[in-house]
Amino acid sequence: MADDTQAPSEALLRLATAHGVVPDHWGFHGDLRRASADTLRAVLAALGVDAGSPERIDVALAHVDDQPWRRILPPVVVTRQGRQQQVPVHVTDGDPVHVWLELDEEAGGGRRELTQVDAYVEPRAVDGRRVGRATFTLPGDLPLGWHQIHAAGPSANARAVVVVTPDRLELPERLRGGRSWGYMAQLYSVRSRRSWGVGDLADLADIGWLAGREAGADFLLINPLHAAEPVAPMTPSPYLPTTRRFVNPLYIRPEAVPEAAYLTSADRSLVEWAFESVQGLALDAGPIDRDAAWEAKRSALDVLFAQPRSAARQAAYQDFVEEQGPGLGTFALWCALAEKYGPETIPAELGDPASPAVAAERAALADRVEFHTWLQWVADEQLAAAQAAAHAGGMAIGIMHDLAVGVHPAGADVWSLGDVLARGATVGAPPDMYNQQGQNWSQPPWRPDALARAAYAPYRDMLRTVLRHAGAIRIDHVIGLFRLWWIPTGAGADEGAYVRYDHEALVGILALEAHRAGAVVIGEDLGTVEPWVRDYLSERGILGTSVLWFEGDGHGSPLPPEHYRPLVLATVTTHDLPPSAGYLAGEHVAIRERLGLLTEPLAVVRAQADAERDRMLAALRQRGLVGDDPSEREVVEALHRYVMATPAVLVGVSLADAVGERRAQNQPGTDQEYPNWKVPLADSVGQVVLLDDLFTNARLRSLAAVLRS
Template sequence: MTELDKLLYLCGISGDYLDYGGQRREVPLALRQRVLRLMGMETADPAALAAAVERLDADLWRHWVPHYSIVAAGAPEIALRLHPAQLAANFTWELTQEDGEVLAGECRPDSLPEVGDYHADGARYSARQLPLPALAPGYHTLRVADGVQSASSRVMACPDRFYAPESPDRERLWGISCQLYTLRSARNWGVGDFTDLLELLPLAAAAGADLLGLNPLHATCSDSDAIASPYSPSDRRFLNPQYIDPEREPEWEAVAATLATAAWQERRARLQAAPLVDYEGVNQLKYEALEAMFNAFRQQQRRAGTERGRAFRRFVAAGGSVLEGFARYETRHNAWARTHGAEPQFFAWLQWLASCQLQHCQQVALDSGMRIGLMRDLAVGAVGRGCEVEQARGLYLTEASIGAPPDPFAPHGQDWGLPVPHPLRLRESGFRFFIDLLHQNMIACGALRVDHVMALMRLWWCLHDEDDNAGLYVFYPRDEMLALLRLESWRHRCVVVGEDLGVVPEEFRQAMQRSALLGNRLFYFEQHHDGRYRAPAEFAEEALLMVTNHDVPTLADWWQGSDLQRRRELGLIPDEAALTQQKQQREADRGQLRAWLDGNGLLPAAVGPELDMALCSAIHQACSRSASRLLLLQLEDLQLLVEPVNIPGTWREYPNWQRKQAQATVDIFAAAGVQALLAAVDVERRP
């Protein structure tokens, strides 16, 4: 193996991959070298190349323990890497646990099992396995010393499986998914908010739902064209203030009389009535009110030293420099701040309001009887111009972006426009950013869906040049990141679902199974090779099954084939011949669906060209019989809506992430057909 080969391996840069059709594709060496240069590696100078390999490979052996150690909580072991002259020395170790308890011991390395060796500096270094007592899952500190010098390591003790609620009979829970901004009500300000969520939760719980899936709630760039997409956030560690209901806060009373004029009420009514969310209009209306409320808060609460003011100060103190950095970013980039001026404390205050309202929603979910409550969604990345990338710039490379290789749906591949994280810097930082990201997204929920969970193993890097297909896979520290995800899952008592749709390497599937990480399935894709839909008992047990989701057609759209015609009009289907072929395939799929329902004894007596409530209910009831541990129904399907939330591959061509629900939430659940559908689902899911 040459020095270049070693460096490519150590940096995780793949030399080949299997494409969508199972064919092996070689990655040009020039492309791989280009990625090395993006990572800051010199490839032309042999001395620099050798030095890079030395730093990544040999330096680890020159330290007794790494600066972090990820271990199994039940049987933790640390590898001491020692020069041969140190093997006979008497070592002491001291382990300070997260709760402050201290464990201690001593050892002589040459009496410990050898678990590896490395030749460097003219010597044979030896790794000796030091067993430690069982640890509670958490973050601990280990110090080892030989009487002359010492070394420390942050020990991250991780459970071997993900958190799951206690369930002796292995219940199959179900819930409803919605894009929060789509919710309608007579009182909101033109966008679904946390009070709308408070209305939805008891209604869903009363029908038997145990969880409610949400879109990502991340902070977005308010002055960006991508403001609508919850999957193109500014910062995944913070919340989008658009979901705040100003009228829930006591400061609203102080400003309502002067703010809520007839003209203001008319603006709000227009935003409410609009079929699409007008993000710019909503933000103008809300920021106008929230800034006035913040001024009232400063006068009435903070300066008076009330408990409400003290609670805000505690929130700011807990947020530390990260919250301060986000607030300062907002003063420079937020659309309202740039035109009206606003101080950092205002944006910290908005985060406090959003956090409190979201936490109240989760408490209401649990108080309503839900076993899990809210399921939040963690996007795969953040936009390059956003706060997250700016504040953690050393962690991201903006010269490449996350995407996907070519497939039949995207022959030129996909570029999601999100900067790639640097795998080496992720490790060098001890995964601190990753841990904080998980922590922030597991607050105020009972479950977390991790979008594109394969990112824990590898990401497709799109390289920005004239070649549309210029890209390759770069690998990440899978086992370490999965272990930390398990740890945070237990610390927050949070169920984790890994979105693993698409091409997933078998080794990653096996890693998910070993950890009991729930996968994500979509009903449309649950077919055998001959087109037959899987029998309910054949569905993956350790998974969340979605009947539909935000990236595929609604049931009504799919059944009547209007999605195909729309894709042709948008240029996503290249020509009429391809459209005809896809229509024929859809007709075959509809036939398979009818056969599937008939086999389950659920086929309605009359099935027409358009989806009706009888057929919709039959599909949901059959899906409810699946073996999958969790099931989500989409709110749009309960109303037989046709227009999709999002059409992948489009941006300006279709109003993605803007379409609202057709009805107010209370009216959806009052419909007799919806009540009957949910009752049938609940009966099927109960033991």
């Protein structure tokens, strides 16, 4: 048990549990750790619960008991197709109530009357009123979709959302009984001679087409494309966006905008000059300069935005704006404010998007708001083109998008979503073997209660945008749909507590939206995950993740391939480790030693890494995959043969592994100490590998032959 001089009281523990705050967790050394009273009070405060004194704790506990009785209907009901679900309806005791369901128009529409069941519950005195509970049943034959339940009567006039989700998300026909493999790429790092210093959506289309046609790949997993700041400095991490719903226009290829064909010679010169200012960056082996690339692109896109659109193009643009709804306009407004004031210095009086002051700014910045709205349409068109190109190249799945865990604490989502995101806490991870000081990702978490009150609409809207042009979606840190490690502001990463979420609702809605999009879902379920969570995800049709280096047999040896789970995306490595060539050379130890991230002696950690590598080489030799003195390339290919011997339905191959790159893209637990998310794709000697030469690269073609066989 952790040393804790301020143990929480029993009442505080009950209050924490009532709000989904877990006071205990198991450390990575197997010891039970209990959160301090200060931690629990701070986490509860971030949930909007005042636990500052024993008296306030008692009041908060009473509120927990009374709150459901204050509502006529629950804020949202999430159920599974084929299952009956009972819904409580609260009215003045003795009053009649009429309840019915309006069905989702996408599911065919219509109205269903609901039947009250004989389930007596003792009335309760709440706020000076005697409240009774009537219970109604949602039938099991409801179609999938977002429906509305209505209640009407002398003391009832309410409606709420009912979400009917798939019991299981079935794999597409093409994956049943078969195996698909594909590449994994950090898109910004894969540049062509036509890139503006950063890999973009036109490059994505080319990679997808070439990977399918030349290598036989079925999918291409890329980093999150979520929007970053619209002005410098742009946060390099794709996992710390300003919003997860919209796309970073940095990835737009200006010349691929149709209006570029109709520029005057003077305007075309402006676009060409902008490109020339960053053209040489594609060959630079140093850190990727997003700010220079965006400054050049933004000036070119300003020119293209001013170009008149045809009637058909204008109608398509208006359709997109209408389909995306007010959320798109709000995001574009934040971008315009961020341009004017700076993303982190927007005046406090403009903190409420619904305020008169913000309305005045919207009018004053109308042209810039329109510009940022247009950027999202252009990005959406280029994403659609990339997915079409991947399919045209022969890919069965196409582009696999990645969904980050959270957002920047001073970004668009925090500004626009109100209390749906918590204040006073950020998300991270407790200490583990690879990050022994814990991690703080600086991201405000969803508030489970506020998300339910919003009927999960922000979550749904985010999923729909990411899934628009996706054959699959990877959910980073999928355990976050079950629980997240909340770290109170000002506390260390090891001084947090887990907060539980309604996983039945979050996973169900994910399955519903993926079903509608025809997409496969992969959950990144690495690290400390309760065994039942993996079973639950598998039952719901969500694939898991297996990384070779993290799969052991419980006795210190690599897990035999035949013992891997079948319903997973299996890979040799991940973006949080060095590529395989670097990992075999102990780069993951060297980086942490240089940056002061080790909490154990260097000799001990290095010996552990050497032993891990030796055990893996022994496993490869035992299966005849390498000889006595294999080259680096032979070992990397053998590692992939090992993974291909598993029953995994999907196998992912890092493009960095395919060309022999050694440098890590990201070192968890660092910010400025390492060039995270800025490393361009290069070969084993650090020479940049351009997209133009990628699929003629001898090492890539050799590994592709291994995968096809």
